[in-house]
Amino acid sequence: MIDLSGLNPPQREAVLQTSGPVLILAGAGSGKTRALTHRIAFLMDQGVPPWSILAITFTNKAAREMRDRVIALYGERAAEAWIMTFHACCARILRRDIEKLGYQRSFSIYDDDDQMTLIKNIIKELNLNDKQYPPREIKSVISDAKNRLLTPAEWLSEAGENFRTKNFADVFVRYERQLVNNNALDFDDIIAKAILLLAQHPPVLEYYQRRFEYISVDEYQDTNLAQYELVRMLTGERRNICVVGDDDQSIYGWRGADIRNILEFEKDFGGCKVIKLEQNYRSSGNILNAANQVIRNNSGRKEKTLWTDAGKGEKLRVYSAGDERDEAAWLCSELRTLPGAAQDAAVLYRMNAQSRVLEEALVRAGIQYRVYGGIRFYERKEVKDLIAYLRAIVNGNDDVAVARIINEPRRGIGDSTIDIMRRAAAEGETSLLSVALFPDELELPARAKTAVEKFARLMESLLEARLTMEPESFFRHLIEATGYEEQYKQADNEENADRLSNIAELEAALAEYASREPEGGIEGFLENVALVTDLDSMEEGARGVTLMTLHSAKGLEFDHVFLVGLEEGVFPSSRSLFDDDKLEEERRLCYVGMTRARKKLLLSHARTRALYNERRTNDRSRFLGEIAPDLIEGENQRRDAVRLPPPKSSSGFGERAPSATKSVSIGSRTDPLNIPGVTRGAQGFVPSKARLNEAPSLFQAGDRVRHGRFGEGEVVEVSGSGREAKLTIEFDKGGRKQFLADLAPVIKVEG
Numbered sequence: 001m002i003d004l005s006g007l008n009p010p011q012r013e014a015v016l017q018t019s020g021p022v023l024i025l026a027g028a029g030s031g032k033t034r035a036l037t038h039r040i041a042f043l044m045d046q047g048v049p050p051w052s053i054l055a056i057t058f059t060n061k062a063a064r065e066m067r068d069r070v071i072a073l074y075g076e077r078a079a080e081a082w083i084m085t086f087h088a089c090c091a092r093i094l095r096r097d098i099e100k101l102g103y104q105r106s107f108s109i110y111d112d113d114d115q116m117t118l119i120k121n122i123i124k125e126l127n128l129n130d131k132q133y134p135p136r137e138i139k140s141v142i143s144d145a146k147n148r149l150l151t152p153a154e155w156l157s158e159a160g161e162n163f164r165t166k167n168f169a170d171v172f173v174r175y176e177r178q179l180v181n182n183n184a185l186d187f188d189d190i191i192a193k194a195i196l197l198l199a200q201h202p203p204v205l206e207y208y209q210r211r212f213e214y215i216s217v218d219e220y221q222d223t224n225l226a227q228y229e230l231v232r233m234l235t236g237e238r239r240n241i242c243v244v245g246d247d248d249q250s251i252y253g254w255r256g257a258d259i260r261n262i263l264e265f266e267k268d269f270g271g272c273k274v275i276k277l278e279q280n281y282r283s284s285g286n287i288l289n290a291a292n293q294v295i296r297n298n299s300g301r302k303e304k305t306l307w308t309d310a311g312k313g314e315k316l317r318v319y320s321a322g323d324e325r326d327e328a329a330w331l332c333s334e335l336r337t338l339p340g341a342a343q344d345a346a347v348l349y350r351m352n353a354q355s356r357v358l359e360e361a362l363v364r365a366g367i368q369y370r371v372y373g374g375i376r377f378y379e380r381k382e383v384k385d386l387i388a389y390l391r392a393i394v395n396g397n398d399d400v401a402v403a404r405i406i407n408e409p410r411r412g413i414g415d416s417t418i419d420i421m422r423r424a425a426a427e428g429e430t431s432l433l434s435v436a437l438f439p440d441e442l443e444l445p446a447r448a449k450t451a452v453e454k455f456a457r458l459m460e461s462l463l464e465a466r467l468t469m470e471p472e473s474f475f476r477h478l479i480e481a482t483g484y485e486e487q488y489k490q491a492d493n494e495e496n497a498d499r500l501s502n503i504a505e506l507e508a509a510l511a512e513y514a515s516r517e518p519e520g521g522i523e524g525f526l527e528n529v530a531l532v533t534d535l536d537s538m539e540e541g542a543r544g545v546t547l548m549t550l551h552s553a554k555g556l557e558f559d560h561v562f563l564v565g566l567e568e569g570v571f572p573s574s575r576s577l578f579d580d581d582k583l584e585e586e587r588r589l590c591y592v593g594m595t596r597a598r599k600k601l602l603l604s605h606a607r608t609r610a611l612y613n614e615r616r617t618n619d620r621s622r623f624l625g626e627i628a629p630d631l632i633e634g635e636n637q638r639r640d641a642v643r644l645p646p647p648k649s650s651s652g653f654g655e656r657a658p659s660a661t662k663s664v665s666i667g668s669r670t671d672p673l674n675i676p677g678v679t680r681g682a683q684g685f686v687p688s689k690a691r692l693n694e695a696p697s698l699f700q701a702g703d704r705v706r707h708g709r710f711g712e713g714e715v716v717e718v719s720g721s722g723r724e725a726k727l728t729i730e731f732d733k734g735g736r737k738q739f740l741a742d743l744a745p746v747i748k749v750e751g
Helices: 009-016 032-045 060-074 076-080 086-101 112-125 135-147 152-159 163-181 187-200 202-211 225-235 285-295 324-336 352-365 381-394 399-405 415-428 432-436 446-468 471-482 494-516 521-530 580-594
Strands: 022-026 053-057 082-085 108-110 184-186 214-217 241-245 273-277 317-321 345-349 369-371 545-549 558-563 597-606 608-611 614-617 663-666 669-672 704-707 711-719 726-731 735-740 746-749
Touching (some): 009 273, 032 053, 032 060, 032 241, 053 086, 060 076, 060 082, 086 202, 086 225, 086 521, 108 112, 108 399, 112 135, 112 163, 112 184, 135 152, 135 163, 135 184, 135 187, 152 163, 184 187, 187 202, 187 225, 202 225, 225 241, 285 580, 285 597, 317 324, 324 352, 324 608, 345 352, 352 369, 352 545, 381 399, 381 446, 381 494, 381 521, 399 415, 399 432, 415 432, 415 446, 432 446, 471 494, 471 521, 494 521, 558 580, 704 726
Parallel strands (some): 022 241, 053 082, 214 241, 317 597, 345 545, 345 558, 369 545, 558 597
Antiparallel strands (some): 608 614, 663 669, 704 711, 704 746
């Protein structure tokens, strides 16, 4: 019998309500995964066969965690349940029956780079100007259309036919045709084609409706139209559908998520049981109260209030900075005060562009950090090259993969040769690899023909070896036969060493997959790789302060959270200021950011900020004004912050300095800040205890620093304040030098 004693009453109710449609409204940090995994285990404990349970979530990481927890509760038989992502579920459905749509089961799954390569080739074929028809924009149009289950013709009709949209549609049509020719699907196709399969072949749909007696969907607020339609079709007449989500955390509208799916769930599934999980196990009371106060200003939401029995905790801290560099200096100053070298701290911002100044300050202050959202493992060149070899061997029609590897390592096959081969493939209605296997029929110079022939013989030998070797042995054989690894052993440098390490890590990944899924083979491994998302790449136990966008932070938590850039036009973004729906999504994004914090939440805004080579004066964010004064440390009356003097023209950054006497709108008031050093009373922003007209210094006397030309030295004096602060440094070999602290070309080093 599954033990439910560790669940709170609403969680227990969610587990026991097994029949009919159930909507679990789970606030941030409310233990939704605990409730959902106990519910799945309880169903099996009540006699429901594991294989008749489908539980869907959004990331592989979340699916693995859910699967492991269900197995721990019920036992190894629970592994028979389908606990996976939307895309993994649909890929499994397609592997079984995709021939009915005219594809082969060995289809490739194209990632972002593959799609861009295909679109760029088509733009070139159509003689379109890629400045007027940016490949990235076309890709976005195609993705949006597929997520809304639109054909090229339907998209064109909806967009309105004109010269430009007609060309977009032409690229779309050719793109779809090329995918079919390559026996490939893009990421959006995985769900769209599964829906098409279920819709066009009723026996297939009936099979899965009979199979899945119980369906659960996590993070339901993030579903788009295609995902909604898939869930609706699979649920069928049984109606044993349980969705878990939080409308207050719906932040992906920009990529197709439709908040109406969760807001209208009760209408879509009549007789639905609604259960609210409102007890929070993550954050302190003051953080939750502040988050509740902000989100209550949204009208399009289901009422819920997070609470905790863990106590009020620390009050929020708010800092009003003069500009982005002042804000960065304050950040470094605060990070130094945190225990454990800020190993569990995150800095969250609205746009990636905001990270540059923060990173510069952290480097100069000698504070270790990592930027989440950099190049993921499976996006690194050497990894993508070797994956492309495997894809070409599994699916010979994959022209994108073949074009990538045909000259990797370099073997004298240039772009002009590949263009000739592409034309020959198009004329013969065959694949690039098929053309390569018969080089004598190509009109190529002798040297190029010899190179293509060597590539063809290599691929033939690899195709033969694959038939007799286990995946791990075959992969090692591939690496050696192609000479791919050897090329990086020729020069002993850090870059090559890193590439060799990544190749070894890819081998380890294949070995791990083979031990976990012995029947999956290379095809299964490639599918597993293709379905990895950005959220799956978060490194466990990585050291240093974490920098990331607010969108990336969803699902994560940290002891200490800094929310920076809370200004009108930055956060909320300028595009949302005149659109109520977008503004409500921005507020949900703020709520998500606030509820990432367990112990301490610090917020900041800057009076002026340079972004995209333009300096602007910004009002404080309305979200700050929605937090009650008694939740802010040491302040009972909210006041407007003093503006710092404008940056001096000698700074060398080429930024336009705003007037120091420009009026600033504070609520319904206009308050000219023309008296230096005076804080004028107004209903508005809450400053921290720090003196607002002095930026915390990144350096202190006694710090060891390094200069690019003068080498290492010691800070002997920090004088002045704000932008006038100066560092006096005694260099070990370069003598005594003085710099403006804000622009000192030095970094902090260990003493």
